[in-house]
Amino acid sequence: GQQVMQIPQYQHVQEGEDFTTYCNSSTTLSNIQWYKQRPGGHPVFLIQLVKSGEVKKQKRLTFQFGEAKKNSSLHITATQTTDVGTYFCDDAGGTSYGKLTFGQGTILTVHP
Amino acid sequence: DAGITQSPRHKVTETGTPVTLRCHQTENHRYMYWYRQDPGHGLRLIHYSYGVKDTDKGEVSDGYSVSRSKTEDFLLTLESATSSQTSVYFCAISTSPNYEQYFGPGTRLTVT
Numbered sequence: 001g002q003q004v005m006q007i008p009q010y011q012h013v014q015e016g017e018d019f020t021t022y023c024n025s026s027t028t029l030s031n032i033q034w035y036k037q038r039p040g041g042h043p044v045f046l047i048q049l050v051k052s053g054e055v056k057k058q059k060r061l062t063f064q065f066g067e068a069k070k071n072s073s074l075h076i077t078a079t080q081t082t083d084v085g086t087y088f089c090d091d092a093g094g095t096s097y098g099k100l101t102f103g104q105g106t107i108l109t110v111h112p
Numbered sequence: 113d114a115g116i117t118q119s120p121r122h123k124v125t126e127t128g129t130p131v132t133l134r135c136h137q138t139e140n141h142r143y144m145y146w147y148r149q150d151p152g153h154g155l156r157l158i159h160y161s162y163g164v165k166d167t168d169k170g171e172v173s174d175g176y177s178v179s180r181s182k183t184e185d186f187l188l189t190l191e192s193a194t195s196s197q198t199s200v201y202f203c204a205i206s207t208s209p210n211y212e213q214y215f216g217p218g219t220r221l222t223v224t
Contacts, residue, residue, distance in 0.1 A: 033212060042202055043155065045212035088154065092210055102147075104154040 004029070004072075004091055006103035014111050019076040021106035023089035032065055032072040035088040037105070043088060046074075079110045115139050116216040118203050124222045131190040133219050135203030137183075143206045144186040145213065146170075146178060148199040155202065161186055162209075193223045 004023045013019050023032060031050040035043040047056055049065035049072060056063045062075045076083055086105040115138030125131050135144060146158040147170075157170030159178040167178050175197060177189045190197055200220050204213040 031210065035213075042215040042218050043204075043213075045214070048212060092212075102155040104152065 004032075004089055004103045006087075006089060006106055008106060009104060010107050010109075012109045012111065013079050015081060016078050019079050019083070019108055021074050021087050021089075021108075023072045023103060025070050025091065028069045029072070029091045031092050033090050033092045034063060034072075034074055035090070035102075036085050037088065038085045041085075048092065076108075079108075081110050081112055084108060084110050116203060116205055116214060118201075118216040118219050120219060121217065122220045124224060125193050126224055127194055128192050131193050131221065133188040133190075133201055133203075133221070135186045135188070135216055137186075137205050139205060139214070140183060141205040141207050141214075142183075143209060144180065145204040145206075146176075146186065146188045147202045147204065148172065148197075149202060149218075150199050158188065158201075190221075193221075195223050197221065198223045 004025045007022050011019055031048055033048045034046040036046055037043045047063050049063055052069050053067045054065040060077045064073045072089055074087055086107045088102045088105040090102045117136045119134045143162055145160040147155045148158055149155050156172045158172055158176050159167055159170055161167045161180045164180055164183055167180060177191060179187045198221060200218050202218045203216040206213045
């Protein structure tokens with residue numbers, strides 16, 4: 001795997017506002033995995049994107065993989081306080097033995 | 113959550129002492145990983161294993177060693193703990209490097 005850059009590092013929103021975090025790579029990604037970590041918790045797998053241009057939805061969450069497979073985004077519609085946490089992306093492919101390296105993550109704070 | 117436990121969950125130790133952290137899984141997954149998480153650095157891979165007695169280094173392996181004598185157990189040893197190794201340590205498992213990882217609850221280690 002290779003490290004991807006995540007932006008922004010921090011995001012504060014009011015409850016009900018939308019939120020987007022981006023993962024960018026200078027090289028083509030094999031596939032992208034997204035994880036969420038609640039404060040004080042452990043990372044939890046959300047979704048994996050494999051195909052160029054792929055879009056997947058989970059309720060208010062929309063995940064997208066760029067056409068060139070060099071970037072990905074996670075969009076949350078109408079944030080809720082339960083969305084608080086850190087969102088990580090990672091390029092899960094690339095080597096036979098999975099030398100997985102996560103990005104720094106985006107820390108989301110939702111103000112009620 | 114997948115059957116992953118980590119022990120101990122919290123530990124305070126003194127500089128220069130050896131420390132061993134244990135990760136135990138009941139899922140029979142082939143791949144196991146040790147990460148450390150520090151503010152501003154996200155998750156960084158320390159070592160990983162792709163089978164019994166098969167291990168390899170991650171990006172921050174200096175000062176750490178690992179062993180895997182059984183499928184279910186992956187041990188992380190700090191040979192001589194230093195204050196820079198104060199961190200939260202997560203174990204993770206997966207069936208394949210291209211598939212999702214399941215994380216344990218973490219171990220908070222403080223080196224004084």
